[in-house]
Amino acid sequence: MIPDKALEYIKKKKLKPAxxxxxxxxxxHITSFTAAKVMQLDILKDMKDAVEKAIENGETxxxxxxxxxxxxxxxxxTGRQLIEDPITKEIKEVYIxxxxxxxxxxxxxxxxxxxxxRFDRAYSSETHPYLMYRVGPSKVHRKEHLEWDGLILDKNDPFWLSHNPPNGWGCKCYTxxxxxxxxEKYEKEGIPTAYGDGQTKKIKAKTKRPEIEYTNYINKRNGNISKVPKGIDPAFNFNQGNYNRDLVLFNDFIKKSKEKFPDRYEKIAETILRNEIKKEQFESFIKGAFDYDKEKNTGIQxxxxxxxxxxxxxxxxxxxRKNIDIKESITIGLEARLLNSIKAERHAKKNEALKPEDGEHIINCILYGDAYxxxxxxxxxxxxxxxKNKYLQISIDTLNTSASRGTSLKTPLTRNIQFINENQKKNKYNANNKKWIKIR
Structure with missing residues (x-):
């Protein structure tokens, strides 16, 4: 099953010279196939075809x-090639x-x-709720990867957002x-393992998420600033299987927080929404949504x-009290299409559409805005x-919940997002309009 999923994943990627x-x-990288210094589409396609064939046939x-x-x-x-860097205009010598x-x-x-x-298969399993980190057959292992060897965490744990292998160039770790x-067996008896000497040993199972130390990494090619965990190479600090599951992880966090801290879970959830890791993920999502190009297959789908x-x-x-019981479906989801769809284009013509820099207002609107x-x-x-004279309006459908693709979670979804002015606000939400009742 895994080779089939791996092949499907590669086949869906579009060529992106870089x-x-x-x-x-x-x-x-979720939607793009690339190879550094390969700027010709036909050569890049030959490489992609070769990778697909290697997966399909199990080639060495x-x-x-x-x-x-x-x-x-x-x-x-073959041999020496001279290629121009499109950003710096420098001519570089390359051996492809x-x-x-x-x-x-x-x-x-x-x-x-x-x-x-592997991750997709694990995530769809109801009988295997945990992921275990293992180092691969490398002769020399990174110190941090050895420390994670034998780590067992719930597959919804935020650790996997940035630590699902591979975690660097040449990394052979797996889950x-x-x-x-x-x-429970591993916790009691240890985990059988061998570090290349042919001798079976046992290591202790670890079930507590390790403290993650982050450093800021500046990608000077595009200006992006990323928080990269120690032990992970830049450009590997994201989970290709888990990217669209931010919604699931947040929902799972709220559910567990509500069980353990019923009086404080909302403040805890607010803190998560405001922290730097969520902020970086959200900014990346907003930028990707606005950058979406169907023909080039770039940006967020x-x-x-x-x-x-x-x-x-x-x-x-x-x-x-209005006979609408949403039960535990309290996490609010936003689909990327609302930022780059035909509806968004209509809002743009009226100067009511959001721009990438407006993304920071969305979470504030849900946390601190008035509610009707x-x-x-x-x-x-x-x-x-x-x-002054500018309000962000977000409409949430409490009844028609939809499942996040690739998951079973159903959650209230955003149905419309736009700016309105003072006159629109007064006309729509005045006390005489019985269609709208202010509740917060």
Missing amino acids: FSYKDVWNEE LEQFKKNLLPTLYAKGW DTPHRLKTIYETNLRSAYMKG VAISKARK PHNITAIGFIDSFIKDYLK FQTDNKYIIYLYEIE
């Missing part, structure tokens, strides 16, 4: 090179067909695809989905969803003043 690996950054690195090199040679891609470059292309693409397949019974907040207990209780109940279609409207 001079540097830093030109295709983090989540862009030597078989991969044997199949690809004659094609490259036939097109003159070196063993090291071909090994990097082969291993990075195959390992990423296989780990994506294994395990059952609750297997987890329209169906991708992120968490923008939650329906607080006061509003939830109000809805229940729309009586005829059961919508909740959040209204937040941005500046």
